[in-house]
Amino acid sequence: MSDAALALKNVGKAFGNLEIIRGVSLDIARGERHAIIGPNGAGKTTLFNLISGRFRISSGEILLNDVRIDGLPPHKINRMGLSRSFQITSIFHRLSVFENLRCALLWSMGYRYSFWTPLWLQRELTARTDAMLEDLNLTPRRDTAAGLLSYADQRALEIGMTIAGGASVILLDEPTAGMSNSETDNAVALIRRVSKGKTLLMVEHDMKVVFDLADVITVLVYGQVIASGPPHIVRANPAVQEAYLGALDAA
């Protein structure tokens, strides 16, 4: 087994004849915390959609622990240990916070499509859901409908649902976007805690968060990787600053 938890080989994606991802190759080492940065519209979310199976790739290969996952539906990829969060919060809005997290735990705990198991008797499931709530500081909101949570709480729930199933590779799409400073600090601490021993790939605009968390940074511009490496090297790269800031100014 290679030491890449996730490997992208010359991945391309076109919508019609609009090429959004143009030959991206990336190796994410096991246990690494990897950040993807890039201007708006660079294709970061699209890349996540490709990896997680939401979209089909147009060309190339994606391997999870040396197994090809491109072409598989999202639920199969999830069962193989890759879980993602959404830039635009995607939760079960009419279900309570507790139910949201429990739903995120069900498959990984082997309940499958059971219609004969009474959920209220599942001690371990309940305990793990409650522990999760505690970890996310959402215990006071346990019985609130998820759709009624504050924005920051919804973002925390979004992360919680992503990690609940115990996936070994976690993709977070702008987990701290739109948060206040103190909320961001909380979120960073949370991500640091829950990503221990796991492989983390995250898209993030907040440079403080990026340099705080990431072992490796990849810069994506117009669907292409223009630099990838440890933070201090990427930061010093003049081409990166040029392209990244230039594109930002243009936007």
Next chain:
Amino acid sequence: MTASRFWQISIWILVLALAIAAPWAFYNYHTGRQSGFVISMLSQMGMMSILALSYNMLLGQAGLFSLCHATFFGIGGYATIHFLNMASAGSLPLPMELIPLLSGLSGLGLAIVLGYIATKQRATAFAMITLGIGELMVTSALMFQHFFGGEGGVNTNRMIGRSLFGLTYAQGIQVYYLILAWTLLSALAMFFLTMTPLGRMANASRDNFERVQFVGYDPRMVRFFQFALSGLFAGIGGGLYAITYEIVTFDALAAPLSANALLMAYIGGSASFGGPILGAVLITLLQSGVSLMSNSWLVYVGVLFISMVIFAPSGIMGLVTAHGPIVRGGQLGRLAVPYIRVLVPGILMVAGFVGLVELTSFLTIGAAQGKSLVLFGNKIDVHATLPWLSAAVCLLGGGFWLRLEARSFRRVWEGLMQGLKPQRSVA
């Protein structure tokens, strides 16, 4: 939390007690029997409750808009006619009490086959497929005469002479209690289902089918299992229908009944578990009660449905539960006067509307049937101006008045809600 749980359970027990006692409230000492009309209405309520509850496994719980639910009710009915005939002939050694189980399995079997196709899609495409399935079934019913009996349907005699309790089921009251028992059993089972992994994931895929995939579930399979199980219960309902009427025709299978299932679940309230039962009871009352008095009962059902969709999309149960915070805050009394103030113009408006509908109906259908409109013992001339004018004035005047009152009602309501809102913690 526990207090509301206590009330919920109390209400369920009360409803059950009412259902058990209801036939005896209409006991006729001259004939020594319960009213046949009431018994058959109550029986209808039971099987329609099962139909509506099972439909709500799709609509309310899984967000699936099915237009062919009667298919599974109907197949349960047709199959049960044949089971009963087999039982009478001695080739099916099963007591009457267990026959509905087979009806359910018939519904399940067909729902597995058709659900496999329908659940490939969701949302609008799913609705379209189910519409097609419904049509297909009606056509099949015409084609396969052996099973469906063609236009005339199939019939049976329910006195198969085999019962766990030595009952003959010659009287409607015995059949009613059989229906009640199966309704209770089915409702409990469907309630149990809402608290299983499948039930929860059905809710989840209703709220956000896409996210379901990213927690490891195939939303298609969730839809499939939910669809199949709802077919099981619909089949039980159909079985009870066959046992009650001893004849099954297209009516038990065709689109109008599917639409009825939708109406009942929606009007009762698809967001709560018990809502569809309420809807089933109400629609059955309209169907058997109002239809005796008026040719236009379907108009009333239709208008009720449209008003619910516009003004109370969460159904009657939704309206009731919306009062929860106010009741808990002990403020319900403050709504008494505002309620009376909207009720008066409301009644006026409804009276005007009913007047217009009935006048029209007597002008057309009534005239053809040679009937005349009688109100408080007075014969009303449907060709005179006065009745039309007064009905129109009631409708329009009541409508405008209601609008004004509704506005002030809303102010009171919002004021109460505002006062009851728990203090939000500021992060």
